[in-house]
Amino acid sequence: MIAPVCLDTLPPGKKAVIVSVHGEAAMTQRLREIGFTPTAEVECLFRSAMGDPTAYRICGTVIALRREDSRKILVFPC
């Protein structure tokens, strides 16, 4: 069985399925509204010119997250 990893370790071009979202309530709620919910599929697209933040495709849109925030999202890489 594969262990879940933090979203920030997912390299560009790879997809994963979200397991859980942690962190403070306000941010988890915002992430949930945008589509970062358990069982949703997320794809790492590209990193910014300075390596952080990173753009992810979630729910058909492209959302940029900083490393500290994406670290709090656990995923199963596909």
Add this chain to the structure above:
Amino acid sequence: MSFHNTVAGKSGPAARSELTAALCGNPNVGKSTLFNALTGLRQHTGNWPGKTVAMAEGRFSTAGFRCTLVDLPGTYSLASRSPEEEVTREYICSRTADVIVVVCDATCLERNLTLVLQVLNVTPGVIVCLNLMDEASRKGIHIDSRALSEALDADVVCVTARNKRSLRPLLDAIDRIGDAGSERPRHAVRSPEEIEQTARALAASCIRQEEPEPFRTDLAVDRVLTGRRWGYPLMLLGLCAVLWLTIKGANAPSALLSKALFSLGDALYALFCRIGVSQLLRDALIFGVWRVLAWVISVMLPPMAIFFPLFTLLEDLGYLPRVAFNLDKPFRQCRACGKQALTMSMGLGCNSVGVTGCRIIDSPRERLLAILTNSLVPCNGRFPILISLLTVFFSSGSSLLTALLLTALLLVGILTTFAMTKLLSSTVLKGEPSSFTLELPPYRRPQIGQVIVRSVLDRTLFVLGRAAAVAAPAGLLLWMLSNICVGGESLLSGCAAYLDPAGRLLGMDGAILLAFLLGWPANETVIPILLMIYLSAGRLTDGTSDAMIGAILRANGWTWTTAGSVLLFTLMHWPCSTTVLTVYRETRSLKWTLLSILLPTGCGAAACLLFRAAVSIFCR
């Protein structure tokens, strides 16, 4: 042009009754575009989330109703936290509107459905409006709107807000709801988890995604525009290109306008002579009011009429969020938010707009940082000063060199913004950078015709109107100051002499400092005021050519070091009066307003002192 006329023809206006409709939806789904298409109003639109930060109201008519339309700020959910989302939630829950149109982005419907379900929960009279249907079908996304309508038990209409003809179904739906009247919400209260599950299930049953997957072109473009190698160089190149086009393109029309307006002024003067207007009055009107006005218009209008559309094109295209994406890391290192890059870019157009735009930043601390540092990037009112001085003293007329130097000067402003943000966040505004999410919307082909019309009509004429409204009385005031003499010296030169020591200290002179002070209501007027002080005759020369400016300035002791100091001080000094008022309106605090004046002024003074010291060390 207005929608009013095309739809209203069917029934007499007397037969219609009143109705209030509100547009709500996720950020950047095209609410403002739809609002404009319906009402014919020109609410400013742009391709980035958070464009509408306050409620806008307009009017339009359907076959049966005269409607007031309210454009609510974008929100992801009704469980809101930021003040603007609060506005939306309270408005919807208050049931002020008879019809709530939830605008959805058809290209990412699943996420939008959460809000749809929440709104259906709290209010009746909901229309689900699927916007960007054209983009969705290009991306191979098919939506079964009938199935969605049945599942939601609500009206679902498909539109493309940019295409007015496609709005018909929406108008019909508004009529249907208006006729049916209000009722209780049709949906049982659901928990957030239930709403999420329902949204996912609905998306699965009503949306079909054709292979290949969308976004591939966007992705390739993004990899270059935000890439390690090209991200920053392309950003700089883009900035430089916009500035170069502005400078290059503005030269000829500027000269033409100036010639026309000044000869018209002479003609008016001759006319006044003939009809016997008193010498005093005609001097005041022509040499005071008219010439300052003519100056401001001929120097300001062409660069604005070029810069604003170019900037709006970039905005429409969706490039600005990429800039924020690239600049987030440096901003975070200053403990601020990448979205500050967006407000900084807006400041290039107008600092007052930039300050209002800071509402897109959620954290109050980071918002204040962005507000306080906004005027460190020069606005459109200050560009002409910079361009004139660079052309006269540094680039000897080469547009390309002027553009390069101007870009360098802008970089100084941007670096100071970073430095001051860092300084503030380690002193008076301590705190850690907050979490942040930034949506990178798909690139959209700009609506070129509309961009030009909107930016020229709305922004250019608006800003110009404001400048002119200030310039005309300023011209009169100046004329009086320079013609009222106390002890053989005009008031104007008296003031200038009084300010001279301070001016000299900063590498300038008293007249320059006085011009900056008198130009407080509108920076556009600084150069004409300055020339008027130098010419002390209380009248402006006829003509605005760079050669003429150069001759006058050099005759008054200017060298390239004076010009350098003035450039730095133009870049960084007190924000114009409108901006200061806006800062007060946004912060409701005298303390922060005062700091927003002192901070850039301090930076400017420090920069001038440093520049003077550097010159005296290296260029003996």
